[in-house]
Amino acid sequence: MWRLIAIVTLSALLLACSASDDAGNNKADIKDQKVFRYAMSGSPTSLDPVQSGNVYANVIVSNVFDTLYNYKYLARPPELKPGLAEAMPEVSDDGLVYTIPLKQGVLFADDPAFPDGKGREVTAEDFVYSIKRHFDPAARPQGAWLWQDRIKGLDEWKAAGSDYSVDVEGVRALDRYTVRIELTRPYPQLLYTLAMGFSAVVPVEAVEAYGREFGIRPVGSGAFRLESFNTAKAVLVPNSNYRDEPFSLSAEGYDPATQAYTRVAELEGLSPPFLDRLEIDFIQEGSALWSSFTKGNEVQMASLPDEQVKFVLDSTRPVILKPEFAAKYQLATGPEAGFVYSNFNLDFPEMGYNPDPERNARNKALRCAVIRSFDWPARNDSFYMGLGQVFPGVIPPGVPEFDEEMPRDSVTRDVVYAKQLLADNGWTADNLPTLVYGTVAGVKSRLFFEQFRAFLKDIGYPSEKVVLKRYATFGDIVRAWSRSELPFVSKGWGLDYPDAENTLQLFYGPNASPGSNDANYANPKYDALFEQAATMAPSDERTAIYRRMNQMLVDDCVAVTGLTRMRITLWHNNVIAVPDSSIVGGGFLRYVDVD
Amino acid sequence: MAAVPETIVFVAAPPRQGLWSKAFHKFCRDRAGLVGLWVVLLYAIVALGVWLGFWAGDWADVTGPKWGPVSAQHWFGTNLIGQDIFARALYSTRTAFELGLVVAVLSTFVGAVFGAFAGFFSGGWIDELVLWFMGVIDSIPFYLLVAAIAFSLGDSPYAMYIAMIATFWVGTSRLVRGEVIKLKEFEFVEAAHAIGLSELAIIFRHILPNTFHILLVQATITFVAAIKSEVILSFLGIGIQDGMSWGLMIAESTIEVLAGFFNNFIAASLLMFGLVMAFNMFSDALQDALDPRSVR
Numbered sequence: 001m002w003r004l005i006a007i008v009t010l011s012a013l014l015l016a017c018s019a020s021d022d023a024g025n026n027k028a029d030i031k032d033q034k035v036f037r038y039a040m041s042g043s044p045t046s047l048d049p050v051q052s053g054n055v056y057a058n059v060i061v062s063n064v065f066d067t068l069y070n071y072k073y074l075a076r077p078p079e080l081k082p083g084l085a086e087a088m089p090e091v092s093d094d095g096l097v098y099t100i101p102l103k104q105g106v107l108f109a110d111d112p113a114f115p116d117g118k119g120r121e122v123t124a125e126d127f128v129y130s131i132k133r134h135f136d137p138a139a140r141p142q143g144a145w146l147w148q149d150r151i152k153g154l155d156e157w158k159a160a161g162s163d164y165s166v167d168v169e170g171v172r173a174l175d176r177y178t179v180r181i182e183l184t185r186p187y188p189q190l191l192y193t194l195a196m197g198f199s200a201v202v203p204v205e206a207v208e209a210y211g212r213e214f215g216i217r218p219v220g221s222g223a224f225r226l227e228s229f230n231t232a233k234a235v236l237v238p239n240s241n242y243r244d245e246p247f248s249l250s251a252e253g254y255d256p257a258t259q260a261y262t263r264v265a266e267l268e269g270l271s272p273p274f275l276d277r278l279e280i281d282f283i284q285e286g287s288a289l290w291s292s293f294t295k296g297n298e299v300q301m302a303s304l305p306d307e308q309v310k311f312v313l314d315s316t317r318p319v320i321l322k323p324e325f326a327a328k329y330q331l332a333t334g335p336e337a338g339f340v341y342s343n344f345n346l347d348f349p350e351m352g353y354n355p356d357p358e359r360n361a362r363n364k365a366l367r368c369a370v371i372r373s374f375d376w377p378a379r380n381d382s383f384y385m386g387l388g389q390v391f392p393g394v395i396p397p398g399v400p401e402f403d404e405e406m407p408r409d410s411v412t413r414d415v416v417y418a419k420q421l422l423a424d425n426g427w428t429a430d431n432l433p434t435l436v437y438g439t440v441a442g443v444k445s446r447l448f449f450e451q452f453r454a455f456l457k458d459i460g461y462p463s464e465k466v467v468l469k470r471y472a473t474f475g476d477i478v479r480a481w482s483r484s485e486l487p488f489v490s491k492g493w494g495l496d497y498p499d500a501e502n503t504l505q506l507f508y509g510p511n512a513s514p515g516s517n518d519a520n521y522a523n524p525k526y527d528a529l530f531e532q533a534a535t536m537a538p539s540d541e542r543t544a545i546y547r548r549m550n551q552m553l554v555d556d557c558v559a560v561t562g563l564t565r566m567r568i569t570l571w572h573n574n575v576i577a578v579p580d581s582s583i584v585g586g587g588f589l590r591y592v593d594v595d
Numbered sequence: 596m597a598a599v600p601e602t603i604v605f606v607a608a609p610p611r612q613g614l615w616s617k618a619f620h621k622f623c624r625d626r627a628g629l630v631g632l633w634v635v636l637l638y639a640i641v642a643l644g645v646w647l648g649f650w651a652g653d654w655a656d657v658t659g660p661k662w663g664p665v666s667a668q669h670w671f672g673t674n675l676i677g678q679d680i681f682a683r684a685l686y687s688t689r690t691a692f693e694l695g696l697v698v699a700v701l702s703t704f705v706g707a708v709f710g711a712f713a714g715f716f717s718g719g720w721i722d723e724l725v726l727w728f729m730g731v732i733d734s735i736p737f738y739l740l741v742a743a744i745a746f747s748l749g750d751s752p753y754a755m756y757i758a759m760i761a762t763f764w765v766g767t768s769r770l771v772r773g774e775v776i777k778l779k780e781f782e783f784v785e786a787a788h789a790i791g792l793s794e795l796a797i798i799f800r801h802i803l804p805n806t807f808h809i810l811l812v813q814a815t816i817t818f819v820a821a822i823k824s825e826v827i828l829s830f831l832g833i834g835i836q837d838g839m840s841w842g843l844m845i846a847e848s849t850i851e852v853l854a855g856f857f858n859n860f861i862a863a864s865l866l867m868f869g870l871v872m873a874f875n876m877f878s879d880a881l882q883d884a885l886d887p888r889s890v891r
Binding site: 382383444455470 | 675
């Protein structure tokens with residue numbers, strides 16, 4: 001018996017020694033590596049490109065997979081460049097046919113899904129397959145809206161049962177390295193969609209081998225390969241098969257006047273990725289992320305939380321770090337590519353469309369009064385350090401069609417006018433409808449609600465008629481929006497591409513719930529203008545149409561809008577990086593280097 | 596008539612003191628308990644004043660700047676959106692009392708009924724069933740169970756109340772069960788049986804009234820537990836939904852302390868500490884006073 005115990009104890013000791021030795025070696029290995037630790041405030045649920053509907057998934061997808069086009073790393077405002085494509089496309093005169101040559105010799109990362117575990121070459125057929133997956137319900141896709149009714153034959157292919165052996169007229173491989181896309185009508189935003197994670201190229205072998213697990217075992221031809229992934233962290237390592245593409249400052253849109261301090265010029269001529277290991281932590285709490293960032297040996301890049309502003313910054317206009325922080329960190333500032341706003345759900349007859357024309361008019365007056373009660377400067381000061389940019393309508397400053405001259409009445413608080421509007425239209429404290437405000441459980445979201453309720457109280461809206469409805473997760477509230485269950489929708493929108501069409505589609509009639517038009521705005525004139533502009537290339541004429549549509553939304557009092565937040569990003573001095581402007585976020589990670 | 600010797604003196608027997616009057620006298624001699632009681636009464640008056648609309652009616656209004664300092668107008672300053680922290684802390688007293696009272700009364704009632712039945716029928720299937728049920732509830736970590744119930748009831752404003760009542764009755768029930776097992780062997784219960792009273796009448800008319808001293812102490816303990824649990828649950832985001840509470844104020848302070856602003860945290864913590872401490876002192880004194888073995 002004693003001998004048995006001795007053997008077991010000895011074995012356990014030996015095992016422990018060897019395990020700790022392994023761990024020690026691993027640590028030593030990592031210590032010698034170039035590791036960059038990045039963090040995001042949420043975790044993706046799936047890394048399958050067809051399900052990469054949120055920014056968190058997109059950050060990883062854009063590094064593990066290739067898209068035909070990418071945004072230039074350093075160009076501001078954002079500009080496209082060829083990614084997997086060899087060059088920008090040849091477009092037919094009528095704007096309906098795009099011919100895109102692909103790079104040759106690009107390989108997927110090595111993976112057991114391939115014969116002998118060696119990644120094979122990426123071909124035009126892979127792109128065709130990847131787009132088709134968005135029209136295959138079995139893949140549970142989220143990105144079909146980008147190409148629905150726009151690429152010839154895709155909708156019919158889906159209706160016929162999504163048989164991959166059947167060709168689609170509108171998306172074809174002309175040869176091994178040439179893709180041809182044929183549209184039903186001009187679609188000037190098409191190239192932007194080909195830079196989104198949704199259009200990333202996947203190998204059929206891996207999709208078939210892993211099935212639903214492909215979402216956690218992604219295989220692509222991007223700069224990195226996913227080593228591990230769980231709800232707390234994703235670890236990426238360089239894809240050893242990644243093509244040799246020397247970094248070029250001029251091709252990436254380098255501006256020495258504003259970007260020299262970042263030392264990106266040192267990377268000229270080197271081939272990305274420059275890291276040995278990219279660790280992405282999912283840290284929901286801003287304060288926890290900040291603590292990790294300031295610790296020194298953990299997260300190396302973070303957004304500055306509002307509550308730290310007075311400790312970290314010397315001034316906010318312009319944004320300047322205090323000397324003790326400037327000695328340790330680099331800084332970049334810029335407006336987000338998107339905005340925050342709230343819209344009424346016009347499906348609710350209490351405040352939206354009502355069959356009774358008189359009530360309909362009164363409802364519009366009520367909505368307008370709510371909009372004029374909103375104190376944007378106070379919101380900006382309380383939650384966005386006063387650095388956000390308040391603008392009328394839904395065309396934010398991040399897109400070229402933004403109109404600085406647009407009248408600002410809709411974002412200027414006027415309590416007297418709002419009260420008068422209510423009184424003139426027969427609204428009293430007794431007959432005002434109950435306004436249900438949905439939000440995800442959380443301290444800040446609750447304060448958003450309380451501030452909104454206080455604004456409304458100032459125009460005589462009884463507080464007991466402004467009711468909070470909590471949702472446990474963001475997914476729950478998104479479901480409620482898409483099912484048209486909430487009369488008032490408060491949210492943020494991140495631009496998918498730098499074109500106002502991306503925000504104006506949020507109010508396009510055919511996109512009504514469960515689509516992105518959760519305001520359920522239905523205005524035939526607006527829809528007609530949207531359809532007219534949808535086929536137009538960027539031009540003054542199109543911009544004028546966009547602005548007319550924007551004014552319609554303001555006149556119809558559809559939304560309390562809007563504010564574009566200022567991003568203040570800091571990173572450790574030993575990191576060479578320029579954070580991206582958040583359109584298709586994450587693309588910059590392949591160019592990050594660490595001293 | 597027989598003569599009565601002068602030396603014999605008739606002394607009046609001391610009046611017989613019941614449990615309650617003895618307890619009252621004992622309690623009155625307990626200074627800490629009395630201080631606790633007065634403080635609790637003060638809080639109760641504050642809560643009643645909020646309920647009647649005498650003060651803190653503007654707890655939800657934006658009346659100052661972001662993170663305004665302590666001033667004559669704002670005794671504890673203002674929060675992130677400019678609401679008066681003192682008004683919010685006062686309003687939270689009402690929330691604490693509402694929750695504490697409802698949970699204490701209902702969970703004590705449920706615990707008493709289940710405990711009485713289990714004790715009266717001890718050894719039988721009713722006892723087995725109640726014990727099994729209590730064991731099941733006890734075996735689940737408290738906050739996990741409350742969170743599960745609160746989530747499963749969705750956005751019902753009473754979710755937290757129900758969750759707490761569903762868990763707090765168990766402790767009371769165990770105590771009552773033990774007391775009833777003891778009481779049911781007493782002569783008065785045998786007498787009740789002998790005159791043919793129904794079992795229900797015996798339980799509710801004769802046994803349960805004799806457990807009131809336990810129920811009273813348990814109710815005060817539950818009251819404090821409910822207030823503390825609310826603070827934790829609200830802090831975690833599964834507590835009070837519409838309204839204000841000390842827990843929500845402490846949760847709010849998590850985004851403020853990093854900015855060096857502690858007013859929400861201090862206001863909520865102080866008021867909660869005062870009430871919980873006072874209630875504990877009151878509860879201890881009450882327990883001592885009602886304990887027949889206590890000689891103080």
